[in-house]
Amino acid sequence: MLDRVDVEADILIIGGGSAGCLAAIRAKELAPEARVVVFEKGHIHRSGSLAMGMDAVNIVAIPGEGTPEEYVESATKAFHGVLDPTPSYVMAERSFALLQKLERWGINVPKDASGNYQSLQVHSKGKFAVPIMAPEIKVTLSNKVSDAGVTVLNRIQGVSLLTRGGRVAGAVGLNVRTGEMVVCRASAVILASGGCARFGLPDSGYLFGTFDFPGNAGDGFSMAFRAGAELTGMEFTRTSPLIKDMSCPLLYIVLTRGAEVVNAFGEKIGGEGGVSMGTMLKEIYDGKGPIFISMTHLPDEKVSEIESILFTTERPIQRKFFKGRGIDFREKAIELRPTEVQLCGGHGASGIRVDERAQTAVRGLYAAGDVACVPGQHLTGAFVFGEVAAEEAVALVRGSESPALDATQVGEARERMERLLSAHGPVTLHEFEYKLRRLINNYIASPKNEYKLGQALEWAERLEAELPKVATVEGAHQLGRALEVEAILDCARLSATAGRERKETRWGLQHLRTDYPEADPKLLGHIVLQRGDGGEVTTSFKAVGSR
Ligand SMILES: Cc1cc2nc3c(=O)[nH]c(=O)nc-3n(C[C@H](O)[C@H](O)[C@H](O)COP(=O)(O)OP(=O)(O)OC[C@H]3O[C@@H](n4cnc5c(N)ncnc54)[C@H](O)[C@@H]3O)c2cc1C
CATH class of the missing domain: 3.90.700.10 (Succinate dehydrogenase/fumarate reductase flavoprotein, catalytic domain)
Known part of the structure; x- marks a missing residue:
């Protein structure tokens, strides 16, 4: 039986990476009295994509150098037309002020002899990448989070979102060190848990030898899907x-x-x-x-x-x-x-469907950074939409009562974890994850076709049923790993379902269907995924820019 710890928050942020840190700092800037809590799976000082330092902020519309309009044009071209212009525009519009804020925080943004920012061309049009020299950027941000009075709960892995009457009510987490179940009631939740780095298996065969931060296992995609949010671009299986x-x-x-x-x-x-x-x-x-x-x-x-x-x-x-x-x-x-294939809303185009206010389809649930689909948003998007999500969450929290927790949902989260903990089969979690991710390489990565994607769905269903029977899960750490495997399985189902729907080839090798080798103009839009009443993945098609 897992011990239970209860936490009260106004705003809960799941993931203390780039987007999570900016969200936490901004929320406290706007509402110092608000109880802002961060669940961070690792330790906020060194977790996430930023942990190893950053050499550039990839999208900055420096006045006189590049405009938000030019950026949107360039990004639309890069993503073959499947890009909602408004969020990308808002990001570019806020990007320069954000860069200046980073500088005020002590981030080194080198300038030339005349005091001008450097800018490099990485997009088809316009010079939007601004070099930074910031090996310690994550430590700087996490210190700012602490100074702002945010409650950071390290080693807490977000497991499931809690809702009531179509509105978010908090989340359940797992302390991956002690095994305690952490139940957090919150009026607003910001998902900032990154993409799914551990999707395909790298060439090296090392589970954690991924391009992106390997602690990002698609937990946010899975949590959002299970809570009823919409996802899109999951067929964009990114590799570079x-x-x-x-x-x-x-x-x-x-x-x-x-x-x-x-x-x-x-x-x-x-x-x-x-x-x-x-x-x-x-x-x-x-x-x-x-x-x-x-x-x-x-x-x-x-x-x-x-x-x-x-x-x-x-x-x-x-x-x-x-x-x-x-x-x-x-x-x-x-x-x-x-690289291995990954699902990501930062470098790629996969993620929770959001608007320019970082809102998802679930009221009170916001998403920012690589977990959200703002194609090619990189670090700029994580920072800007971290702030945007905090601004929206603060406004919501001020204007409404926090919903009560639904005891049934908390009970279901407990049952899910205890069921995994009772797994005493012959297969190690390492072997299980290896097999799953090898199958993702075989059946979900490009080149794709109907047969392969169908196989992917069959395997996902089979492995989901087998996990608690054949694997061994001992202790809190392995429970966290088993939950990650479940998240990767959800991502596999989502990606294969979307890949099947997109009966065309788009984005080159990111979605290459050999049975539909050409782009289909009728599919110039979003394949949107949502959870059906029976837990199945439902699909719909939405035009670019529509809600
Ligand atoms: C190697 C690399 C180099 C890059 N270089 C650049 C660059 O030069 N310029 C640029 O603009 N962009 C760059 N990017 C992209 C940019 O770093 C990312 O887009 C951005 O940092 C994403 O921020 P995020 O907050 O969404 O994710 P992250 O910063 O990865 O944070 C996600 C956080 O969520 C935590 N987490 C995950 N699951 C859970 C859970 N279940 N519960 C609690 N916490 C959880 C993780 O531990 C992590 O701390 C680079 C990315 C990589 C991987």
Whole structure:
């Protein structure tokens, strides 16, 4: 029997990463009296995508350099028309003020000799990426959260949302150290738990060797779906080329500074306008891979500049990695491989359906960052919509009573966890997750077809039923892992269902249906997923920009 701890909040934030920190700070700025609580699965000081530092804020519309209109045009093109313009516009519109706020907080945003911000071109139009030198950015943010008087509950994994009468009423969490069940009543909940990094299995076979923060296992997608929110873009199974055997960012940093991409035949890929992810991935799938990043033609000072970013802000371990492989960028190219497939509303286009006010289909439930679908929003979106969600939540909390908890729902959350804890089968959770994610590679990643996606759904159903029977779940930590496996299973069901609905090829290799190889103009819109009365995934189609 799990012990129960009760917590009262006005605003509960699930996930203390980029979006969660900004939401918490903003809520306290606006309402110092509000009880703001954060459930963070890891430790807020070093959790989430930001933990290793950040080299740029990818979308900043600097006055005189780029406009929100240009940004929306560019992003719409990048996502092949499936992008609601208003949230992206609002993000770009607020981006410059946000950058200035980060600077006031002590984040180093380098400027040139004349005091101008640097800006790099990573979109098809406009220079929107602003470099930052911020290896300690997560610590800076988490300190601000503490200083603001937010109650941070570390090692608490959000498990399920509580609702009453169609409105959010709080959430149940699990203390992954003690095994206590934490029941939090809250008037508003902000989901900020990132995307699903642990979706496909990386080439290396390491469960946690993912590009994105591996603690993000799609819990937010799963919680939102189970609570009745809408999701979209789940068929956008994102992959991009990264350093082989080291899933670290590289492309934005080196391509914007003159590096070239070449294939295994030594041919340069991409023309005057640069090289897109799609072109690079196609080269690999066409059998001309591996592909490489080459900097041998760059002047020494440029290579040194790149090294200083890669080996400090981005990931210090890269220095050791390249030394170990005998790679000096001045002499040798870097081999790339496609990453595992992931679901993400930050780099990709998957997530909870939100409007420009970060509202979901469940009243009082907001979503921000990689868990929400604002395609290609990156760090800017996490920060801006973290703030937007907090502003909306504060307004809601001030104007309404907090709903009472539904004891049946709390009981169901307890039963779910206790059922998993009673699993004493022969299969370790590691083996179980490995098999699930290998099947995701086999049946959900591109190239896709009707048969494969159908197989994915069959396997998801089977594995869901088998988990409590064949796996072993011992103790609080493993219970947290088992709940993550359930979230990955939910994501697999959602992704395969959406993939089946989108009977066309869109976004290149992110959704390549070999049985429907062309784009269908009738499908220029959103495949929207929601939970049916019997727990099934229901689908509908909504036009771009509609609610
Ligand atoms: C390697 C890498 C490099 C990047 N570089 C750039 C860049 O240079 N510029 C840029 O603009 N963008 C960049 N991005 C994208 C950007 O970092 C993300 O879009 C952004 O940080 C997402 O913020 P988030 O709050 O949604 O997720 P995260 O910051 O990942 O936070 C999610 C948090 O939720 C917690 N969590 C997960 N599940 C639960 C649960 N069930 N209960 C409680 N807590 C939970 C996690 O522990 C984590 O702390 C990069 C991303 C990666 C992965």
